[in-house]
Amino acid sequence: MTEDVRNLVLGLIAVGLGALLGWLVRGRLGKRGLRRKQAFFGLPDNSESLLVVNRDAGGGELMVVHPDVAALLELAAVIKECGAHSQIVAHDTARQGFGDRTEFCVGSPVVNRRMAAHMHSLLPGVRVNAEPEPAPDRGAFQIGAERYRLEAGLTEYVILARLTAGQGQEARPVFLFCGQRAVTSQAAARYVARHHEKLARKHGNDSFVLLLKVVNSQAYGPDVVELVADVTQAARTPIPAPSSRASHRAK
Numbered sequence: 001m002t003e004d005v006r007n008l009v010l011g012l013i014a015v016g017l018g019a020l021l022g023w024l025v026r027g028r029l030g031k032r033g034l035r036r037k038q039a040f041f042g043l044p045d046n047s048e049s050l051l052v053v054n055r056d057a058g059g060g061e062l063m064v065v066h067p068d069v070a071a072l073l074e075l076a077a078v079i080k081e082c083g084a085h086s087q088i089v090a091h092d093t094a095r096q097g098f099g100d101r102t103e104f105c106v107g108s109p110v111v112n113r114r115m116a117a118h119m120h121s122l123l124p125g126v127r128v129n130a131e132p133e134p135a136p137d138r139g140a141f142q143i144g145a146e147r148y149r150l151e152a153g154l155t156e157y158v159i160l161a162r163l164t165a166g167q168g169q170e171a172r173p174v175f176l177f178c179g180q181r182a183v184t185s186q187a188a189a190r191y192v193a194r195h196h197e198k199l200a201r202k203h204g205n206d207s208f209v210l211l212l213k214v215v216n217s218q219a220y221g222p223d224v225v226e227l228v229a230d231v232t233q234a235a236r237t238p239i240p241a242p243s244s245r246a247s248h249r250a251k
Contacts, residue, residue: 074190110130115176125238158214
């Protein structure tokens with residue numbers, strides 16, 4: 001074997017070993033990333049999860065509005081990537097506790113009973129204005145002392161929460177996508193799917209409540225989303241009842 005041939009063979013062997021090492025490293029990093037993703041969403045291999053949605057008005061069967069379907073598709077892709085399974089249930093049939101299975105609850109508490117129950121139990125510092133008549137505060141969020149008004153199609157807010165109800169690290173989380181309009185819930189689902197690594201680095205597997213703003217949805221749909229604030233403390237602190245003097249003045 002000549003010197004040139006030997007050098008060529010050694011070079012090919014080095015290239016092959018480098019490619020194999022790179023493949024092994026990428027595979028190991030990929031598995032670590034998957035495990036972190038599974039831990040954040042509470043979705044180990046072959047685990048079960050719930051997708052809880054509104055029942056579209058006017059039908060006895062489970063009919064889901066288009067933006068909620070889009071939100072479910074975003075979440076279903078995450079569940080599949082984690083190697084888990086999901087079941088879609090209507091908000092008024094999901095009669096069970098939380099912590100045993102990861103739950104993704106989508107919709108406003110005005111029309112989603114399950115969301116209303118979670119908000120009442122887990123986020124006592126949040127109120128949603130459910131006035132049926134048109135008014136400036138219709139659909140507004142109150143979080144602690146702050147109020148966030150809806151400007152349909154221009155400025156719309158959505159609460160994205162990961163909650164474990166104080167059951168410890170082993171409890172499966174409940175994810176809430178509570179928006180002022182259906183498009184905002186889709187935006188929040190897309191946000192958590194895209195930014196779960198950043199959220200996991202910041203919050204670990206602890207509970208958090210974020211307020212997001214969807215900008216100009218009439219032009220951009222659910223794609224332009226801004227993080228307004230981490231409102232975890234305010235959302236989990238009960239809003240004080242108005243004093244009797246203030247109530248008397250209000251009358």
